Amino acid sequence: MLNRLKAAQDSAAKLFGAVPGALLPGVICDRGEGIYLFDQDGKKYIDFSGGPHVVSIGHGNKEVRDAMMRQMEKVSFFFRGFWLNEPLLALAERIIRLSPPNFALCQFCNSGSEANETAIKIAHQYHIERGKPEKYMVISRWQGYHGMTLGSLSISGHTVRRNKFGLLLHHWPKIGAPLCYRCPYDLNYPGCKIKCARALDEVINQVGSHYVSAFIAESIGGAGTACMVPVPEYYPMIREICDRHDILFIDDEVICGFGRTGKWFGIEHWGVTPDIMTAAKGMTGGYTPMAVAIIDQKIGEVFAEKGASFIHGFTMEGNPVSAAACLTVLDILEKENLVERSAKLGEHFFQQGKKLSRHPAVGDIRGKGLLMGIELVKDKETREPFDPALRAAYRLQQLAMEKGCLGYPTTGVVNGVSGDTFLVSPPFIITESEIDTAFDMLDAALTDLERELL
Numbered sequence: 001m002l003n004r005l006k007a008a009q010d011s012a013a014k015l016f017g018a019v020p021g022a023l024l025p026g027v028i029c030d031r032g033e034g035i036y037l038f039d040q041d042g043k044k045y046i047d048f049s050g051g052p053h054v055v056s057i058g059h060g061n062k063e064v065r066d067a068m069m070r071q072m073e074k075v076s077f078f079f080r081g082f083w084l085n086e087p088l089l090a091l092a093e094r095i096i097r098l099s100p101p102n103f104a105l106c107q108f109c110n111s112g113s114e115a116n117e118t119a120i121k122i123a124h125q126y127h128i129e130r131g132k133p134e135k136y137m138v139i140s141r142w143q144g145y146h147g148m149t150l151g152s153l154s155i156s157g158h159t160v161r162r163n164k165f166g167l168l169l170h171h172w173p174k175i176g177a178p179l180c181y182r183c184p185y186d187l188n189y190p191g192c193k194i195k196c197a198r199a200l201d202e203v204i205n206q207v208g209s210h211y212v213s214a215f216i217a218e219s220i221g222g223a224g225t226a227c228m229v230p231v232p233e234y235y236p237m238i239r240e241i242c243d244r245h246d247i248l249f250i251d252d253e254v255i256c257g258f259g260r261t262g263k264w265f266g267i268e269h270w271g272v273t274p275d276i277m278t279a280a281k282g283m284t285g286g287y288t289p290m291a292v293a294i295i296d297q298k299i300g301e302v303f304a305e306k307g308a309s310f311i312h313g314f315t316m317e318g319n320p321v322s323a324a325a326c327l328t329v330l331d332i333l334e335k336e337n338l339v340e341r342s343a344k345l346g347e348h349f350f351q352q353g354k355k356l357s358r359h360p361a362v363g364d365i366r367g368k369g370l371l372m373g374i375e376l377v378k379d380k381e382t383r384e385p386f387d388p389a390l391r392a393a394y395r396l397q398q399l400a401m402e403k404g405c406l407g408y409p410t411t412g413v414v415n416g417v418s419g420d421t422f423l424v425s426p427p428f429i430i431t432e433s434e435i436d437t438a439f440d441m442l443d444a445a446l447t448d449l450e451r452e453l454l
């Protein structure tokens, strides 16, 4: 076993970007089945991170495998620029049917980062076609995360991921995150009068709305804010501000889209309709790379009136095997009522998860549906974070994995650099008793962590 681990680590050294001295173990994932992943030694782990936030219908689904095989037997690749394909057309129709009624068009791509790049470009070209070419800036939020490519990283406010690449990025304005536990404006709800939303209006006035193309936000926060859920007034206010300034609202649904929070899209919890939604993880279930920008009818109409095509596209975009896989994932989500299940099971998930707040190192637990963020603190009273050098969240992951449970460690919630968080978001097919088992493992891992760090 040791030889095999050593061989794996030697090979991993050939993967560019492997972190020297990383706290995560160099374990090779061998196979997946349902909610479980197995390493090469047959050790079983509950995939309590679901990917992170990717795996909905579970691992190893044979219906998806068969659909991909059937498509591969017909044809695996042709260039989307020259040919259409049936599964992709069906997928576009399905996505539009599942989206709020104002959405009418899909632009496919291969990752969440690409989907957000795509949305930035759609928004700008939309304004160009309307005779407002100077509207180019995208305003976003500190601690937001939208991807690793240069455009998506520019609109991300997650400093740990940005700060080595500052010279390559657009430095467009950002507003504070609507995270009450660590209010960036040092105010309390509701006396704050939702300053975090009003900040958008202020910054638009400062830079000039004639320069602003769009505002982008994750409906419910992801890696940077550990599942932050803005207050009910937040998105209605954001929508009104965007409309007043003729700015598009781009809703990043890469994590929340397709059921993760108990509704098809996270923004539905606020009853607000954005102009563009981006999605990736949930629509694939983890079976294939695929992503989409879902586009409002009115944007399509502007392009159509001008006879303008969108100057964009990727060679691998809309791959037919990937489309067949995604279509089957969505079939299963619908047929087995898994989005309703995510909402219902979410109640038990939060009831059990919130028991972890008895731990001195657990400062806050937040989220919705089957998406939960656990914020770790050194001092519960003062909310002081751990020293980032301790890499507390990564250590928690290591301890949890020893017990057979996988979560998703992240950092930067306090100021983009410090603040440890641990996200859990299991497949929607998990049972109540499996949720209890996973939380028991996390509970024990937290006790071990506290013994080491407190």
Ligand SMILES: Cc1ncc(COP(=O)(O)O)c(C=O)c1O
Pocket: 111, 112, 113, 114, 116, 145, 146, 147, 148, 218, 222, 223, 252, 253, 254, 255, 280
């Ligand atoms: C909210 C959000 N947007 C965009 C992305 C980028 O997606 P990808 O890693 O597929 O490029 C992520 C990735 O975690 C994400 O969480």
